Every structure is written in C-alpha cells, then in structure tokens.
Amino acid sequence: MIPLLLLAAAVLVPQDDSAFADRFTPLEGTRPAHWRVVWTDDPATRARIAWTTREPGEDHRVVFAPAGSDDEPRVREPYRSAPYTRRGDGDSEPAWFHHAQLDRLTPGTTYRFHVESDGARSPELSFTTAPLDERPFALVVGGDSRSGWEARCRVNEVIADLAADPAVLAFVHGGDYVLNGDSWHQWSRWLSHHELTTTPDGRVLPIVPTRGNHDYGALFDEVFGGPGDGVPAYYTTRFSPLATLVTLNSNVSVAGDQLTWLEDALPRARADARWLLVSYHRALYPGVKAPGDALAFWPPLFDAHDVDLVFESDGHCIKRTVPIRGGEAHPDGVVYVGEGGLGVPQRTPRAGLWYLEPPGLVTQGHHVLRVDVGPDSLRTRFLRMPDPGERLTVEHLRPIVPPGARWRYRAADDAPEGWTLPGFDAAGWAEGPVAIGYGDDDDATVLEGMRGEHVRVHARVSFDGDDPAVRGNDAATLLCRYDDAFVAYLNGTEVARGGLEPPEEPGDEPRVRSGEATAFEAFPVDAWRELLRPGENVLAVVGINRMRTDRDFTLDPWLAGDPRVEGELPATEVIDDQVLAPR
Amino acid sequence: MAPALRPDTARSAAAASLRAGLAVQAAALAWLAWNHGTVVDSFLFVDLGWPEPRARGVDLAVAAAALGGALLALLRPRLAGPALVAAAFLAVAVCTRVVGGRAFSDLAPAAHATRWLAPLALPFLFARPPRARGAERVLRAAVAATFLAHGWEALRHHPAFVDLLVGSARRWLGAAPDEATARHVLTAIGVVDGAVAALLLIRRRVSVAAWAALWGLLTAASRVVALGGEFVHETTLRALNVLAPLALALLWSAAADEAPPA
Numbered sequence: 001m002i003p004l005l006l007l008a009a010a011v012l013v014p015q016d017d018s019a020f021a022d023r024f025t026p027l028e029g030t031r032p033a034h035w036r037v038v039w040t041d042d043p044a045t046r047a048r049i050a051w052t053t054r055e056p057g058e059d060h061r062v063v064f065a066p067a068g069s070d071d072e073p074r075v076r077e078p079y080r081s082a083p084y085t086r087r088g089d090g091d092s093e094p095a096w097f098h099h100a101q102l103d104r105l106t107p108g109t110t111y112r113f114h115v116e117s118d119g120a121r122s123p124e125l126s127f128t129t130a131p132l133d134e135r136p137f138a139l140v141v142g143g144d145s146r147s148g149w150e151a152r153c154r155v156n157e158v159i160a161d162l163a164a165d166p167a168v169l170a171f172v173h174g175g176d177y178v179l180n181g182d183s184w185h186q187w188s189r190w191l192s193h194h195e196l197t198t199t200p201d202g203r204v205l206p207i208v209p210t211r212g213n214h215d216y217g218a219l220f221d222e223v224f225g226g227p228g229d230g231v232p233a234y235y236t237t238r239f240s241p242l243a244t245l246v247t248l249n250s251n252v253s254v255a256g257d258q259l260t261w262l263e264d265a266l267p268r269a270r271a272d273a274r275w276l277l278v279s280y281h282r283a284l285y286p287g288v289k290a291p292g293d294a295l296a297f298w299p300p301l302f303d304a305h306d307v308d309l310v311f312e313s314d315g316h317c318i319k320r321t322v323p324i325r326g327g328e329a330h331p332d333g334v335v336y337v338g339e340g341g342l343g344v345p346q347r348t349p350r351a352g353l354w355y356l357e358p359p360g361l362v363t364q365g366h367h368v369l370r371v372d373v374g375p376d377s378l379r380t381r382f383l384r385m386p387d388p389g390e391r392l393t394v395e396h397l398r399p400i401v402p403p404g405a406r407w408r409y410r411a412a413d414d415a416p417e418g419w420t421l422p423g424f425d426a427a428g429w430a431e432g433p434v435a436i437g438y439g440d441d442d443d444a445t446v447l448e449g450m451r452g453e454h455v456r457v458h459a460r461v462s463f464d465g466d467d468p469a470v471r472g473n474d475a476a477t478l479l480c481r482y483d484d485a486f487v488a489y490l491n492g493t494e495v496a497r498g499g500l501e502p503p504e505e506p507g508d509e510p511r512v513r514s515g516e517a518t519a520f521e522a523f524p525v526d527a528w529r530e531l532l533r534p535g536e537n538v539l540a541v542v543g544i545n546r547m548r549t550d551r552d553f554t555l556d557p558w559l560a561g562d563p564r565v566e567g568e569l570p571a572t573e574v575i576d577d578q579v580l581a582p583r
Numbered sequence: 584m585a586p587a588l589r590p591d592t593a594r595s596a597a598a599a600s601l602r603a604g605l606a607v608q609a610a611a612l613a614w615l616a617w618n619h620g621t622v623v624d625s626f627l628f629v630d631l632g633w634p635e636p637r638a639r640g641v642d643l644a645v646a647a648a649a650l651g652g653a654l655l656a657l658l659r660p661r662l663a664g665p666a667l668v669a670a671a672f673l674a675v676a677v678c679t680r681v682v683g684g685r686a687f688s689d690l691a692p693a694a695h696a697t698r699w700l701a702p703l704a705l706p707f708l709f710a711r712p713p714r715a716r717g718a719e720r721v722l723r724a725a726v727a728a729t730f731l732a733h734g735w736e737a738l739r740h741h742p743a744f745v746d747l748l749v750g751s752a753r754r755w756l757g758a759a760p761d762e763a764t765a766r767h768v769l770t771a772i773g774v775v776d777g778a779v780a781a782l783l784l785i786r787r788r789v790s791v792a793a794w795a796a797l798w799g800l801l802t803a804a805s806r807v808v809a810l811g812g813e814f815v816h817e818t819t820l821r822a823l824n825v826l827a828p829l830a831l832a833l834l835w836s837a838a839a840d841e842a843p844p845a
Contacts, residue, residue: 147629179630180683213684251686255747255753255809256762290619293746296754296811316629345629348617518634 015149017193024192024332027095030057030117030353031069034191035125035198037206038224039170039173040235042129044107047206047510049076049100050225050276052191054093056081058119062100064113067126068460075110076100081224083203084184085218092185092290104215107132112202125202130169130239130268134274136374138167140205142367143281144340145314146214151385152368156196158368158385158571163197168241169371171205174313174340175212175281191223197231202428208237211249212281212313234258236265242295243345244273244375250282254294262298264304267518270292275308275378277371283312287319287335287349288363288578299327302334306583308378309371315339316347318382318543319362320576329355337380361576368572378580383572389519391569392479397560398469401461401539403479404433404444405558409459411450412560420540422533426460434459435481436543439552442517455548457555460540465533473561477530481556483517485544488557492538496523499544512546517554587789597830598708600654604826605668605702609646609653611819612671615751616646626678642716645671655701660709665702672699686743687736696728697799698820701827713732715834719787722831726795727780729824733802734776737769744769747802750809787809792832799824 025033032050047175049062060081062300065073076489078098098117103112108131111189145152145465155582162168178186184506198204209224211233229316231399233249246269252258270276282292284299292314302324309315318341319571323333348366354360363386372379394402407430418424436457463470472480478488478496525531543555563569588596609804616623622679623645627638652667676699679691703767707717734768752759760768779798782791803821806814 043653145821176684216683216686251742251747253742253762253765255746255750256742256761256765259749259753260761286619288619290615290816291813293743293750293814295813296750345632345635347620347628348635516632516634 001267001536014347015147015189017149017153017189017384019129019150020153020193020196020462024195025122026092027052027054029053029120030055031120032115032117032122034188034195035122035204036191036194036224036239037127037204039130039206039208039237040232041237043170043206043237043239044132045105046101046103047105047127047129047320047444048225049102049120049526050083050223051097051098051115051117052188053098053117053120054474055098056083060098060100060115060117060145062102062113062115064102064111066106067112068111076102077551082222084187084222085174085182085183086563087182092188095184095188097225105129108135121448123202125198125204127204127206128166132240134375135165136372137169137242138162138165138542139172139239139371140168141168141172141174141279141311141337141369141371142340142342143210143212143311144176144316144339145173145178145193145342145499146176146212146344147179148319148343148345149189149193151387152190153193153196155342155366155368155385156193159197160199161482161571162368162370162383163203164199168205168370170208171209172245172277172279172311173210173211173342174311174338176214176313176340176344177212177220177223179214179468179483180482181215181219184219187223189217206450208245208247208279210279210281210313211251212245213251213459213516215345216251236269238269238273241273242375243275244269245279248278248280248298250292250294252282254292255297259297259301262301266301266307270305270387274308277309277311278302278307279311281313281341283314283336285312285319285321285324285355286315287317287339287353287356288315288347298322299334307334308580308583309380310336311369312336312338313340315349315392315544316341316344317349317362317364318367318384318575319349320360320382320578321357321382322357322360324355325475333436335580337369339463341365359457363575364574367575376582380578381574382576385572387519388522392520392522392560394560395567396564397477397479398473398562398564399558400473400476400561401463401557401559403556405461406431406433407461409435409436409445409457411447411454411457413454413456415456415542416459419460420504420538421492422536422538424460424538433555434558435554436553437483437517437554437556439550440483440517443554450553451550452548455545457543457553457557458540458576460538462536462538463559465535470537470561471532473528475562476525477496477560478523478525479520479558479560480523480541481517481554482515483554484515484550485512485550486544486555486557487542487544488523489539489540490525491527491533493527495525495531498523512544517556519567520556547563588833590715590837593833594708594713594718597718597833598660598705599704600830601701601708601823601827602653602831604823604830605653605656605705607819607822607826608667608672608698609649611816611822612675613646613650615816615820616642621646621675622678622682623674624680627748630682645674652702656705661708662706665705669699669702672702675699686741687732687739690732690736693728694732696725696732697823700725700728701823701830704732704827708840709784715837719831719834722827722834723783726792726828726831727783730776730780730783730795734780736773737776738773740769744772746772747805747809752804754811756839786833789832789835792828794827794836795828796832799828820821
C-alpha cells in the first residue's frame with residue numbers, strides 16, 4: 001500500500017520563478033538566450049561560449065575583442081550546433097545549443113563579446129580570462145541548484161552582486177543543477193535562472209562545472225559543451241600560479257581510471273600552484289548523508305599531496321570540517337567545505353559528527369561560498385541568504401495586529417452579511433489566539449469540531465486606526481501561514497488571498513490548492529493608507545480547507561507595518577570567515 | 584537420488600534463514616534511516632516538498648515498520664511481519680527509482696527484489712500445512728529478478744561495480760586491474776548472473792541456488808572489502824541476497840530432484 005500511495009502522491013512540488021520571469025531572455029526564433037562562459041582547462045587563454053536559440057538558424061557567431069581595444073573584433077563560429085535532447089514526453093519546446101571555443105586569448109584580460117544567431121544579437125557581455133601572475137582573485141563556489149527555483153533565483157542575484165567585484169574570477173558549481181538530468185524543461189529553466197548571474201553591465205562569470213548525481217544524460221554536455229564527448233569527466237583548471245582546481249566526478253568509477261589519473265594529476269597540480277583545491281559532488285565528510293564511495297580512495301591522496309581545500313556538495317547544508325588527515329582531526333589536515341545550497345531545500349544536519357564539531361561548522365541555509373585566493377592566505381566566507389520567512393517577524397517588522405493575537409472566529413461555511421466590516425457584532429463568536437486550526441500540532445486554538453463539518457473558518461480582529469503606532473506606518477503587509485487557502489479583507493475590501501486558483505469555468509468558485517502551513521508568506525496591502533480609517537478598523541480573514549475531511553487546517557495571520565530598519569536589508573549574512581595559511 | 588534434508592527440516596531451516604535475513608536487513612535500514620536518512624526522506628522532502636520533520640518522521644516510520652515486522656516474523660509465524668518488511672523495502676525501492684540520481688536507479692525495484700519480495704515467502708512457510716512450493720515460487724522470482732537486474736548492470740559496467748572489483752584489489756592486493764580489464768570481468772559476471780537467473784527459473788537445482796547464495800555473500804561483503812568499514816550497512820542491507828537463495832537451496836534440497844518446474 002505504501003508504495004502505491006507514494007506513486008500516487010508523486011506530483012513534484014510546483015516550482016515558482018514568476019517573480020523573476022520578466023528578466024529572462026525569452027526563447028523565440030533565433031534570439032540568443034542562456035549565454036554562458038565555460039572553463040575546464042586553461043582559463044587563461046581559452047573559454048567556451050555557449051548559448052541557446054529556439055530555432056536552429058543558419059548563421060551563428062561569437063564576436064569578441066579585448067575591452068577598450070581598437071582592434072578589429074574576432075569572430076568565432078560554433079564548432080557544434082544541435083538540438084537539445086528532449087525526452088519527448090511534453091518536455092518543453094525544442095531548442096538548439098551552440099558551442100564556440102575561443103582560444104589564443106590574452107591572460108588577465110577582460111573581453112567584451114556578444115553572440116549572434118541569424119543577425120539577432122545578445123546584449124553586450126564580458127568576461128575576464130585568468131591571469132598568469134600572482135594577483136589575488138576570488139571564486140564563488142556552491143552546489144545543488146537542483147530544485148527550489150525561487151531560492152535559486154535569489155542566490156543567482158547574490159552571485160551577480162559578487163560578480164560586480166572584478167577580483168571574482170569564476171563560479172565553481174558543485175553539481176546537481178537540476179532534479180532530473182534528462183529533462184530539457186528543467187535545464188531550460190536553470191539556464192534562464194543562470195542569466196541572473198550576469199551583472200547589470202553584462203559581466204558573465206565563467207562557470208567551472210562539476211557533474212552531480214542528478215546530472216545524468218546528454219543534456220549536461222549539451223549545456224556546458226566541449227570537444228568530443230563534452231566536458232571531461234575529470235579535469236584540472238589552473239587559475240593562476242596561486243591556485244589550481246582539480247574537478248572530480250563522483251558518478252563514474254572512483255577507484256579505477258579516475259584514481260589513476262588523480263595519482264598523477266595531484267602532485268603535478270601541487271607543484272604548480274600555491275593553493276591546491278579540489279571539487280566533486282558526493283561528500284566524503286558529509287553533514288547529512290552517508291559518505292560517498294570514494295572515502296577510501298581520495299582522501300589519502302589529498303593528504304599525501306597536501307590539498308588545501310575541498311569543495312563538496314550533495315548534502316544540502318552548510319559545513320566546514322576541522323582539518324583532517326589520516327581520517328582524523330589534524331592541525332595540518334585538509335579542510336572540506338560545502339555542502340550544496342544554491343537553491344535546493346536545506347536539510348537539518350546530523351548531530352555529533354566528529355569532523356563537524358567546533359572549530360568545525362555545520363548549519364543550514366541557502367548560500368554561496370566566497371573563496372579569496374592570495375599569495376599568503378586562502379580565505380573562505382560562507383554568505384548565507386536568510387529565508388524570506390526569517391525576516392517576516394516582529395524583530396524586523398512593526399506589528400499592527402501582532403502574531404498570536406486573539407481573534408474572533410466562527411467555523412461555518414457561510415458568513416453573515418457585513419462580517420468583514422467595522423461595527424459588526426461578533427460577540428457570539430468564539431475567541432482565541434491565532435493560529436486557529438486542527439491537526440499537525442501547530443495551532444494555538446484548536447477547532448475540535450471542524451473536521452468533517454466545515455471547510456471554512458471566518459475570523460476577524462479589530463485595531464484602532466487612531467493609534468499613532470498604527471497610523472505611523474506608510475505601508476502594511478499581511479503575513480499569513482495557511483493550510484489550504486485564505487482570503488483577507490481590510491474594512492470590507494479584499495486585500496490578499498493565497499492558495500486559490502482561478503475556477504475552471506467562469507462563475508465557479510476558485511479552486512483550492514492543497515498546501516502545508518510551513519512558513520509565513522507576505523502579501524502587501526495595497527492602498528493601505530486609503531483603506532485605513534479613524535477609530536475601529538477590521539482585519540477579516542476566511543480560512544478555507546480543500547475538503548471537509550482534510551486531516552489538518554491552519555489559519556495564522558498577522559498584520560505588519562513598516563520595517564524596523566530603514567532601507568533594504570543585506571541579501572546575505574557572513575556566517576563563517578576563515579583564513580588558511582600556507583602549509 | 585534421495586533428498587538431502589527431511590522436508591520439515593528444510594522448511595524450518597529455510598524459514599529461519601529468511602527470518603534472520605529480514606532481521607539483519609531491517610536493522611540496517613533502521614540504522615541508515617536514523618543516522619543519515621534514506622531515499623524515502625529525500626523523496627518526501629525534496630521531491631514532494633514536505634516539511635522536513637514530517638518527511639523524516641515518515642522515513643523513520645518506514646524503517647520502524649521494517650524493524651517491527653522483522654521482530655514480528657521472528658516471534659510469530661504470521662503474515663503481518665513479513666508483509667510489513669516487504670512493504671517498507673518496496674517503498675524504498677520505489678523511492679529509489681523515482682528520486683533517481685544513481686546509476687541504474689530505474690532498475691531498483693528489480694534489483695531490490697530479494698529485499699522486498701523474498702520476505703513474502705515466509706507466510707507460505709508459516710502456513711499450516713506449510714506450502715513449500717508457494718515459498719519456492721516467491722524466492723525464485725525474487726532471486727532471479729535481483730540477479731537479472733544486477734547482471735544487466737554488470738553488462739553495462741555499473742561504475743560502483745567497477746569500484747568493488749578495482750577497489751578490493753587496490754586495498755588488499757596493493758595493485759589493481761585497470762578499468763578496461765574490470766569491465767571485461769563485469770561483462771563475464773553479467774553473463775553468469777543472467778544464466779543463474781534463467782536457471783533459477785527453469786530448473787530446481789540446489790547447486791544453482793547455492794551458487795547464488797555464495798555470490799550474494801561475496802558481493803555483499805565486497806562493500807566492506809572494497810570501501811571500508813564505514814560501509815558495513817551496505818553489506819547488511821543485502822543480507823537477503825545471501826539468505827534468500829540459501830532458503831531456496833534448503834527447500835530444494837528436500838524436494839524430489841530434477842522435477843520440471845510447477
């Protein structure tokens with residue numbers, strides 16, 4: 001029975017990137033979209049430019065020149081143009097990829113470029129090649145974009161902010177870009193989201209791709225490209241004399257040819273750079289899951305060749321191990337950091353793992369890791385992005401109707417006339433603190449008789465419009481945690497609704513989406529100043545369950561005014577800042 | 584040729600083998616769920632977007648059901664115990680297939696057949712009178728499915744299988760074949776696995792079932808041999824890869840020899 005229920009329930013959680021959609025380049029005709037710069041080997045003199053068009057087109061090119069140069073721009077045509085592999089199951093509309101290899105580039109140079117397909121041009125873009133000298137630089141590192149589109153888009157905005165710093169050289173992605181590696185629809189959304197990492201002035205961070213376990217199939221190579229079969233399974237990227245990155249693949253044999261290759265590549269990389277970095281997907285010192293199969297094979301080589309820092313993903317948390325050598329804590333050991341927070345829902349780490357005890361670190365949250373590489377130090381900073389819900393609290397917002405306030409409520413499928421208006425006599429209604437509901441053990445006021453009887457609860461609360469603490473707010477936001485839906489009114493005017501979809505037929509009732517009351521959502525109250533009145537004001541909310549027999553229901557609203565702190569809060573917070581000295 | 588065992592002795596020994604297998608694999612699942620979470624947790628949390636505490640709770644409940652079912656099977660000869668174990672491991676197999684992200688994850692329901700299907704042989708042995716033929720059919724299907732799936736994975740050179748071969752040699756012999764050689768070996772293994780599966784289905788040979796049990800032991804143990812002690816749970820999860828074909832061998836050792844399949 002359990003497996004059948006699981007299969008029946010196998011409707012993936014819907015993803016919502018609508019808040020960013022107007023910033024994605026639409027796929028239409030031969031208009032270039034989804035541009036990316038890819039580095040695998042030799043980032044000082046080579047770069048792969050890839051992009052997407054809806055139609056195949058005939059005439060494609062990359063036009064590029066050093067920024068500020070009067071030289072005639074160079075033109076490079078793609079070495080490969082082909083349709084993306086689609087599963088044929090309604091997997092989005094077809095599209096074409098184009099890969100062009102730029103070589104004989106000048107190290108440490110910013111190149112301006114654009115791509116053209118049948119005369120349609122991308123915006124003017126730029127990227128900077130890796131230097132040959134020992135100038136300090138930085139990397140943005142992260143993994144597991146995978147799912148959680150809204151979070152992924154916000155993280156990509158953070159990456160664009162970081163990319164505005166010319167010292168930031170590249171973006172090392174630890175794998176698991178999408179949930180299903182053979183889904184063109186998912187890759188198409190990832191590529192659209194990746195456009196958000198481009199700065200407003202067109203700077204594109206080259207991406208150094210690692211393959212994750214969900215990046216199976218042909219699309220990974222079609223997205224990131226490469227001569228022959230695509231991105232090498234494992235490879236070395238020498239950024240400069242300061243640092244070399246060895247990218248490994250935890251999805252192929254870890255003890256066979258890859259290990260043989262690593263036994264040769266690591267000492268050469270060690271001899272060739274001040275700092276030796278390694279990246280792969282499946283964590284060997286994980287914060288959540290069991291370790292990967294490479295645990296017996298790779299760390300001894302890391303120890304033997306004094307790897308400085310290892311980037312891991314897959315765990316969906318934040319972690320920095322203590323220095324490890326020989327499978328135990330050692331002051332001269334290898335530090336493993338990660339573990340995948342570019343969008344995927346974050347997990348609670350397991351407690352008591354020796355390698356994550358202080359001075360190690362383990363926590364959770366969407367994040368990127370900024371790694372600053374200098375001649376005498378390697379600095380790592382976790383930039384954690386608070387969940388929007390973390391700032392929807394009275395610590396950040398002035399309450400008008402505070403959370404947990406006492407509301408009048410009535411469980412009934414119909415409502416008397418005027419119940420949303422001031423002056424309505426609700427004396428006969430029950431009273432209790434929100435959240436109101438049943439099931440899930442998350443309600444302050446439990447509705448014992450609602451299940452099986454009603455699908456709606458009507459609730460109202462009054463507040464004084466003459467109170468300076470209320471009138472002083474220029475704006476108001478309804479915060480609501482709900483299961484399954486609600487509609488809110490301020491003094492009789494609807495101001496917000498959630499969990500409802502348009503009816504299938506005109507005139508029908510809206511459809512209720514099934515949902516879980518996991519976090520507060522914010523709904524700006526438009527026309528707040530116009531709706532606010534002297535004296536009694538009424539905030540009225542009807543909570544709606546999808547079915548009478550649903551096993552849970554929650555209605556948990558509060559009304560917030562202006563933020564306590566003026567101006568925009570920083571998008572990230574530094575939660576860990578470590579400096580490694582050379583061995 | 585006279586049967587090697589008396590029928591009642593064979594049935595008791597087979598039931599004991601299966602009960603032990605259920606207990607060991609259920610314990611391994613419980614350990615995995617408690618310490619790291621299983622693919623059930625991943626499916627509910629990441630794929631379906633359930634709140635993490637609820638996803639973890641269901642994951643632990645599935646593991647507890649397996650453990651409880653195994654305990655029940657040890658103590659009482661009823662359907663409920665084996666059915667609980669079967670349901671739990673079928674859930675894991677289905678989630679493995681749906682979540683993906685592993686080589687050949689689409690084959691998980693077949694590859695895991697000894698874990699979720701073999702337990703259902705026990706009720707046939709618990710029945711009064713025991714229905715040994717029914718138990719045989721279930722065990723043949725389970726073991727053959729697992730061998731077929733793993734045989735296909737071997738033919739396709741599953742990277743984890745390469746690592747078991749190469750890794751074992753590296754760790755214990757100080758030298759290892761290259762990957763190309765390992766793939767040739769896997770091709771041979773895949774052919775043999777397919778032949779074993781076919782033979783299990785068409786003939787009732789104790790030697791074939793015994794070989795399947797021995798091979799199950801070697802491959803289960805290879806997780807620890809190749810990868811180290813941290814992976815002992817991967818070995819114990821495969822207890823029925825050994826004990827299910829062993830049970831089949833025991834049942835067949837009491838049957839009339841060389842009879843065509845029912």
